[in-house]
Amino acid sequence: MTRVNASAAPGVHPHRMPIRWRSSLSVGIDSIDEQHKELIRRAAAFLRGLADRSRQDVGALLSYLRIYAVAHFGEEEEAMRASEYPGYERHKAQHDRFLRDLLALSKEQEKKHGAGVEPGQVGAWIEAWLGEHVSRTDAEMARYLVSRSSAGSPPAG
Ligand SMILES: [Fe+2]
Numbered sequence: 001m002t003r004v005n006a007s008a009a010p011g012v013h014p015h016r017m018p019i020r021w022r023s024s025l026s027v028g029i030d031s032i033d034e035q036h037k038e039l040i041r042r043a044a045a046f047l048r049g050l051a052d053r054s055r056q057d058v059g060a061l062l063s064y065l066r067i068y069a070v071a072h073f074g075e076e077e078e079a080m081r082a083s084e085y086p087g088y089e090r091h092k093a094q095h096d097r098f099l100r101d102l103l104a105l106s107k108e109q110e111k112k113h114g115a116g117v118e119p120g121q122v123g124a125w126i127e128a129w130l131g132e133h134v135s136r137t138d139a140e141m142a143r144y145l146v147s148r149s150s151a152g153s154p155p156a157g
């Protein structure tokens with residue numbers, strides 16, 4: 001991730017409204033929707049923190065987001081394995097990639113003399129990733145899970 005001057009970069013708005021839950025992000029399974037709401041709350045808190053919090057606070061908000069992402073992805077992966085979802089590998093690869101990138105951000109943030117997290121780019125990346133993953137990849141998984149449970153197999157968990 002290259003560092004740019006956000007205030008000078010066209011199209012980058014570090015103080016724009018952070019990502020928010022919207023009904024178009026619903027995947028049709030309440031428990032997963034609730035987890036996505038929490039994930040988005042934490043992402044929004046992190047992105048707001050980038051604008052006005054100390055470097056240490058931003059690092060803590062990033063960990064707070066990452067911990068929940070690990071737990072949420074784990075639950076989805078468990079449900080996919082339990083239902084023998086054919087798209088499991090591809091879906092898990094997206095989770096793993098996101099967690100790797102978040103971890104790389106955390107490491108950058110913890111470096112005393114590093115560039116730190118660049119708000120405009122990171123904000124755009126997280127919003128795009130969450131929006132895309134939830135509305136496509138998770139929605140596709142949820143359709144399968146719903147079709148499996150209505151076909152008579154017992155619900156996972
Ligand atoms: Fe998800």
Ligand SMILES: [Fe+2]
Nearest residue numbers: 076095137138
């Ligand atoms: Fe997912």
